[in-house]
Amino acid sequence: MRVPVSWLADHVALPTSADGVPDAELVGEAFVRNGLELEEIHRVPVITGDLVVGRVLEIEELTEFKKPIRFVTLEVGPGHGVAPGPDGTADSVRQVICGATNFVVDDLVVVALPGAVLPGGFAIASRQTYERLSDGMICSVRELGIGTEHDGILVLGHVGQPELPPIGSDARIVLGSDDPVIELAVTPDRGYALSVRGLTRELASAFDVPFTDPAVAPLSVRSDPGWSVHLDDPGCSRFVTVRVNGLDSTAASPWWLRHRLQQAGIRAISLPVDVTNYVMVLTGQPMHAFDAQRLQGDLRVRRAAAGERLRTLDDADRALDADDLVIADDRGPVSLAGVMGGASTEIGDGTTEVVLEAASWDTASISRTVRRHRLPSEAARRFERFVDPAIAESAAELAAELLVRFGGGRVVGRSVVGTVLTLPRIELPVGEPERLIGRPFPVAVIVDRLSQVGCTVTTDPQGAGAEVPVETDLGVVDAGLRECDPAATDLGGAGVLLVTPPTWRPDLTRPADLVEEIARLEGFDSIPSVLPAAPAGTGLTDAQRRERAVGVDLAAAGLTEVLSFPFVGATELDALRITTDDARRRSVEVVNPLDAERPLLRTTLLPGLVDTAVRNRARGARDLALYEIGQVFLPRTDAPAAPQLSADHRPADADLAVLKASLPSQPVHVGVLLAGAAEPAGWWGPGREWSWSDAIGFARRIAATAGIEVRTVAETGTAPWHPGRCASVRVGDWPIGFAGELHPAVLEQLGLPPRTAAVELDLDGLPAAALPTAPAISPFPPVHLDVALLVDAAVPAARVEQALAAGGGSLLESVRLFDVYTGTGVPDGQRSLAFALVVRAPDRTLTAAEALEVRDAAVAVAAERCGAVLRG
Structure with a gap:
C-alpha cells in the first residue's frame, strides 16, 4: 500500500517538521508502533532552479526533419519569459523544441527554464537545435523523477477545466516535491489498512488526535432508483448502484487526482476509471462502472452456469467455473464479481450513461476466483481481506459526485439491496x-x-x-x-x-x-520486560544431556549436522534395498501427507542422510561427513485404536492414556554418513577415502561419549550395508545399530562414491552410564608379554581380542592388537594376529611363572572360541 503523506494529512492532524510540513519519518514510526510493516519512504528527487506551470500558446510542426519535431510557444508567467505575452504582459513567453505529440494548444504543462537542474544532474540551458533556439524544456513524468512514464510530456490539464494551477506558478508545489510517499506491507488480517481511511484511523490512535472519516458524509436524497439488482446468491450481502446520465467520459481527470493515483502506484486511464480507483484508495471500497446503454435488463448476482464465458477488461476470454460469482444481465455475465469487469459493458469514448456499482462480496469466493483464473487485481486484493459493507452507499455517492464535478451530467438515482449485519457483541x-x-x-x-x-x-x-x-x-x-x-x-x-x-x-x-x-x-x-522465574526442577534429563553431548562431540570431530524431513516413501526404501519383510518396512502412514510420494513416517534415519548427500553432491560438494540426531517412528503391534476426542473440553485421563498408548514408539537415533575423501590429497600425500573402519570408529566414539562400552560383531545380511564390511554394534549381546560401508549396488543406484560408509545407532537403546569411579592404579610393576596367534582369515580380530581378555582374568590389565601378518610362514586362508598383553596384580609383584600362566589361560580361551593356535 502506497500513500502520499499529504493525502493522510487531509484527514488527520500530523506532526510537522521545522519547515511546517508533515514529518514523514514520524508518520512511518507511528505506523510501525501500531504494528504495520513500513517498507520504504519514497521522496521526490530535488529539482533546483525555475520549474513553472506553462500554457501552450502555439505549436509549429517542423516537417523537414527525419522525426516529428515541434516548435512550441509557451506562456510561462510574468518574469519567466523573454517576450511579451498575448495579453501584453512583459517577459511571459518562451519558445522550446519538443518531440512529444501528446499535447495541444491551451494545455497546461511543466516547463523547466534555463538554469534548472532536473533529477540525475540534468541541467537545462538555452541551446540552438533544429535551426531554432530552444529556451527551456517541457518535462515528462520520468524527467521530473515522479514516475516512469516517458511516452509523452506531462499534461496538467486544459484551459477551462476546474482546479488548474495558475500559469507561472511553481510547479514543484503542483508535483508535490515536499510530499513523501509511504509504502506499507499490509498483512492479510488488516484489510482496512489498504485505504487512506484505515491508515488515518491508525494515525489518529497513534498520535491521540481526532480524524475525519472520508466515508462518513450526509447522503443526498435520491427518489429514483439507480439500476434494478437481484441478489440470487448469498456470496453478496449488499449491492449499491448509482446512475449518472449526461456524462462526458472523454473529459480529462484533474491533475491532482491523477497525481495521487500515480503516487499510490495506480496508472491513470480515464475519468470514470480514475474516479473509481481514487474512491477505492480513499475509502477502501472497490467499485466498477458499467456503460448503462450496454446493459440489457436487470442485474443479477449469481454463480456462473455451466459453459458460460466472459471476456474481461484485460481482453482475455475466460471459461467460468460454477463456483465463480458473477454479475449478469439478461444476456449473461457482464462482470467477474469483485475481480474484474467484462468488456461487453466497458465504458468507451461515447459513453454518456454510467452505472456505478459498489458491493460487499464473500472473501473466500473472491479468493478462489482470483487463484482459479490467475487474475489478481486491486479490487480483489481488498475484497480478499474484507471490505467494510457499511460504506458502499457513501463510496458510490462520492464517486458519482466526482464524475459530475469533472465530467458533467447529473445523478439520476440510487438503489440499495441487502443489509449490513452487526457484528456479535x-x-x-x-x-x-x-x-x-x-x-x-x-x-x-x-x-x-x-x-x-x-x-x-x-x-x-x-x-x-x-x-x-x-x-x-x-x-x-x-x-x-x-x-x-x-x-x-x-x-x-x-x-x-x-x-x-x-x-x-x-x-x-x-x-x-x-x-x-x-x-x-x-x-x-x-509492556514491561520481566524475566519469569525458572521453575524448580532438575534441568535436562539424562537422555537429553547424552543427546546433546553426542551432537557436540560429532560436530567437534568435523561432521556437519543436518535436519531432514521425517517423511519417506516406498521408493526411497527400495533404493536402499530394504526388503518387504524387513521390520523397517512397518511404518505409520500419514493421513494428509505434505508430499504424496512420501506418506510414511521414517523408521530409519538413512533415507534422509542419503537424500541430503545426493542433493549436496549434485550441487558440487564432493566430500561429505554428515550426522543427524532425530526420532524414528516404530508402530506398536498391540496399539489400541486412537479415540476421537472433542476439543470443547479437556479429555478424561483414561482417554488420554489410550491416546498415548495408540501412538507409535519414537526412539531417538543418531545417524552418520561419510562419503568421499576423509583426508584430501595434496602435496602432503595422496589423501584417504572414508571406509568401514571410520564408520565403526564413529560408532565407538558415540558410545564412549555416552559413557558406554560397545563391541562389534561382523554382520552379513542387513541392508543397505556391505555384506563383508559391516558390523553389528552391541552392548553386551544387545544390538543397538550397525556401522560399515554401504552396499555397492546401493551406491551405484544413488550416485554416491564407492566406499561410502554409514552408522545408525539407537541412542535410547543405550543403557544409562554408570557413575564414574576413579581407576585403581597398582603401584607394582607390569609384565609386558607379546603373543602371536594363527587364526582363520574370516575370524574378526575383535573377537580374538575379546576371547583373550576373557581368558586372562582380573590380572590381565590390557590387550592391544599391534600387528596383522599374512605371507611366508602363514598357511593359506589364515593370518597372524599379534597382541601386546599387560599383566599386573594390584597387591604384589608378579613372578614370571604367574605372568605366563595368565598368558596361557588367555590363549586357551582364544583357542576354544576362535580356533586360535599359538604361532611358533
Missing part, C-alpha cells in the same frame, strides 16, 4: 487486559483505545439489560503509561464491558482480540 472483563498482558490498564484507557478502533463500548451496571455508554476522562501521558483518575470511569459496580466491534473489523470475535488491540495501540514497548 463481546463481553470483556475489565481485568482481562491486565491478566493477558501483564500490566495494568485503567478502564478509561481500555474504553478510549477500543473507541479509537471503532468499537462501541457500553455497560450494564444493573444487569437488567439497561445498557449505557461508558464515559471516560482520560488524563496525561506519564512515563509511557496513560494515567487517569481511577474514579473517572464509573461502571456502577459492573466489572464487564460490552463491546460491539465496528463493521470493518470482523476479526474481533473474542476478548483476547480486543486485548490485543488495546496492547497494540498502547504500544508493545509499554
